[in-house]
Amino acid sequence: MPNLRVVLVETAGTRNLGSVARVMKNFGLQDLWLVNPLCDRHSDEAKHMAVHAPEVLTNAKVVESLPLAIADCQRAIATVGRIDQGEMPVIDTRTAIAWLSQMQDTAEVALVFGAEDRGLSNLEIQHCQQVMRIPVNPEYPSLNLAQAVGICCYEWQLQTNVPRSSKLSRQLASQIDQDLLESKPIDLATRTELEAYYQQLETVLLKIGYLYPHTAFHRLQKFRQISDRANLTSAEVRMLRGVMRQVDWAVASSDK
Amino acid sequence: MPNLRVVLVETAGTRNLGSVARVMKNFGLQDLWLVNPLCDRHSDEAKHMAVHAPEVLTNAKVVESLPLAIADCQRAIATVGRIDQGEMPVIDTRTAIAWLSQMQDTAEVALVFGAEDRGLSNLEIQHCQQVMRIPVNPEYPSLNLAQAVGICCYEWQLQTNVPRSSKLSRQLASQIDQDLLESKPIDLATRTELEAYYQQLETVLLKIGYLYPHTAFHRLQKFRQISDRANLTSAEVRMLRGVMRQVDWAVASSDK
Numbered sequence: 001m002p003n004l005r006v007v008l009v010e011t012a013g014t015r016n017l018g019s020v021a022r023v024m025k026n027f028g029l030q031d032l033w034l035v036n037p038l039c040d041r042h043s044d045e046a047k048h049m050a051v052h053a054p055e056v057l058t059n060a061k062v063v064e065s066l067p068l069a070i071a072d073c074q075r076a077i078a079t080v081g082r083i084d085q086g087e088m089p090v091i092d093t094r095t096a097i098a099w100l101s102q103m104q105d106t107a108e109v110a111l112v113f114g115a116e117d118r119g120l121s122n123l124e125i126q127h128c129q130q131v132m133r134i135p136v137n138p139e140y141p142s143l144n145l146a147q148a149v150g151i152c153c154y155e156w157q158l159q160t161n162v163p164r165s166s167k168l169s170r171q172l173a174s175q176i177d178q179d180l181l182e183s184k185p186i187d188l189a190t191r192t193e194l195e196a197y198y199q200q201l202e203t204v205l206l207k208i209g210y211l212y213p214h215t216a217f218h219r220l221q222k223f224r225q226i227s228d229r230a231n232l233t234s235a236e237v238r239m240l241r242g243v244m245r246q247v248d249w250a251v252a253s254s255d256k
Numbered sequence: 257m258p259n260l261r262v263v264l265v266e267t268a269g270t271r272n273l274g275s276v277a278r279v280m281k282n283f284g285l286q287d288l289w290l291v292n293p294l295c296d297r298h299s300d301e302a303k304h305m306a307v308h309a310p311e312v313l314t315n316a317k318v319v320e321s322l323p324l325a326i327a328d329c330q331r332a333i334a335t336v337g338r339i340d341q342g343e344m345p346v347i348d349t350r351t352a353i354a355w356l357s358q359m360q361d362t363a364e365v366a367l368v369f370g371a372e373d374r375g376l377s378n379l380e381i382q383h384c385q386q387v388m389r390i391p392v393n394p395e396y397p398s399l400n401l402a403q404a405v406g407i408c409c410y411e412w413q414l415q416t417n418v419p420r421s422s423k424l425s426r427q428l429a430s431q432i433d434q435d436l437l438e439s440k441p442i443d444l445a446t447r448t449e450l451e452a453y454y455q456q457l458e459t460v461l462l463k464i465g466y467l468y469p470h471t472a473f474h475r476l477q478k479f480r481q482i483s484d485r486a487n488l489t490s491a492e493v494r495m496l497r498g499v500m501r502q503v504d505w506a507v508a509s510s511d512k
Contacts, residue, residue: 023403028393052396094414135413137284140308147279147406150399154407157391158350 001160002107004100005031006149007069007076009124010115012038018049019146021056027153028161032060033069038115066112066124067195074188075100076110078120078128079148081141089131096132097155107188111152116145126221127191129228189237197237198224200244208251257416258363260356261287262405263325263332265380266371268294274305275402277312283409284417288316289325289366322368322380323451330444331356332366334376334384335404337397345387352388353411363444367408372401382477383447385484445493453493454480456500464507 006024011017017039024032034041041057050057063069070076077096091099100109112128114120125131134151136143143151189197202220205211211219232240262280267273273295280288290297297313306313319325326332333352347355356365368384370376381387390407392399399407445453458476461467467475488496 019400019403022400025396026392026399026403028395052398093410134410135417136282137413137417139284140281142308143282143406144275144278147275147282147403150403151407151410154349154390154410157393161391 001101001105002074002103002109003031004029004156005033005069005073005108005110006153007033007035007066007110007112008037008145008149009035009066009112009120010038011145012116013145014039014041014043014046015049016116016145017041017057018046018051020149021046021050021053021060023146023150023153024056025053026150027157029153029156030056030059032056033110034060034062035066035069036064037062066127067191070110070112070127071192072190073108073110074103074190075107075130076112076128076191077130077132078112078125079114079132079134079152080125081119081133081136081143081148090133091130093132093134093152093155094159096130097152097159099130101156101160103188111149113145113149126224127195189232189234193234193237194227194232197227197241197244200241204244204248204251208247257357258330258359258361258365259287260285260412261289261325261329261364261366262409263289263291263322263366263368264293264401264405265291265322265368265376266294267401268372269401270295270297270299270302271305272372272401273297273313274302274307276405277302277306277309277316279402279406280312280409281309282406283413285409285412286312286315288312290316290318291322291325292320293318294371322383323447326366326368326383327448328446329364329366330359330446331363331386332368332384332447333386333388334368334381335370335388335390335408336381337375337389337392337399337404346389347386349388349390349408349411350415352386353408353415355386357412357416359444367405369401369405382480383451445488445490449490449493450483450488453483453497453500456497460500460504460507463504 006020006029008017008020011020011034017034017037021032024030040046041060041062046057047054061069077100080090100111103109110128111132112120112124114124134143134148198220201223202211202216205220206213206216230236262276262285264273264276267276267290273290273293277288280286296302297316297318302313303310317325333356336346356367359365366384367388368376368380370380390399390404454476457479458467458472461476462469462472
């Protein structure tokens with residue numbers, strides 16, 4: 001199976017950090033990434049809640065932005081609690097985990113969770129290819145952070161650690177959203193390669209007057225969604241960037 | 257769907273109580289039963305962790321024994337963390353929840369969780385028809401109580417609150433263990449009716465010398481398992497008790 005990392009953005013609660021470490025280890029996961037944490041993972045409270053999983057906290061990687069936390073991931077999913085996600089399609093937890101776990105063994109994949117109070121911003125969500133929501137009661141949708149992580153870790157364990165020959169395994173196989181998973185990509189572009197492409201695309205589209213600065217962000221969201229759905233490979237991204245360079249050159253030449 | 261009650265046996269942590277109340281409401285559940293609780297559900301710490309679900313704590317029923325907590329339930333499942341459950345077959349979480357949720361709308365069903373430190377005793381497990389274990393990492397199987405409850409509530413919400421017409425619903429339907437669920441019982445005997453039958457059975461079997469006091473418990477476990485697998489109705493239990501009375505009368509007569 002690929003390596004799943006749990007990415008927590010601006011977590012404020014030390015107890016939540018410890019509880020996340022414990023439940024990750026309960027389900028065989030070790031790779032925790034903290035984006036700009038607002039609390040101390042080394043605090044006694046965090047260690048107390050981690051119980052027998054203090055090393056998950058000690059070994060956690062701390063970075064300053066979400067793009068840095070998922071730069072080398074081939075697939076990243078944003079988890080949201082809000083019911084309305086605007087234009088982004090939202091998939092269920094089981095399908096989301098299946099979509100991550102189907103990658104090859106060498107792949108890095110990520111599940112991203114927002115801050116306890118505000119969740120993930122639309123900009124942060126844009127850095128991921130899919131948006132997942134745990135099916136909660138609309139009357140009280142606010143799950144504790146560690147509970148949300150725990151439910152996702154449970155699905156991961158269920159879908160990756162059951163013997164391939166077992167009945168449960170066959171049952172699980174039947175519940176994958178085939179529309180989403182019908183084609184299994186081999187060598188997907190990393191988020192870094194895609195972000196560089198999006199940057200170049202925006203620059204060029206602004207330069208040629210297709211985009212205007214005040215509308216660029218929302219218009220580019222559509223390009224991002226199309227590219228993400230396309231499951232671009234590294235080679236395809238290089239090709240597209242070659243097209244952008246060519247357009248850039250052509251525009252520059254015509255200015256003379 | 258039937259009414260699912262969450263039964264916690266001798267819970268010691270006020271924070272766990274509050275977290276359980278919160279996650280139950282997150283997934284649309286309200287019916288909490290506490291068997292001989294070792295902490296105060298009205299404490300500030302419990303209320304703090306319950307956040308917007310204080311009424312789940314306030315309305316919780318407190319009883320002195322597990323049989324009292326599931327007396328009117330048609331189906332009750334014991335949750336265990338230990339890998340070895342001796343003679344009791346252990347089913348997975350998804351199948352367990354499907355087994356409970358398939359009952360008629362008027363039915364009462366229960367999920368039973370043991371104390372944080374020791375879990376459920378073999379005697380407590382005997383009062384339930386099925387034993388369920390969440391698939392954890394054998395190297396660190398000890399889940400936080402509220403995490404375990406949360407994962408089960410998530411499965412319940414998933415299997416009972418998705419539109420029947422949806423793709424997810426059809427996906428879920430395909431993962432039920434058909435061997436276990438092929439026949440949908442209509443009017444199962446309650447746990448109280450079955451316990452009364454088991455008591456009478458033990459008395460009679462001791463009286464006729466089939467059981468000996470020092471081996472009665474383990475031998476009766478096999479009778480319990482057979483009866484539970486048989487999904488006895490109230491009428492069938494009355495019939496079996498009639499047979500016991502007849503045996504009892506016959507033995508008494510022959511003594512003369």
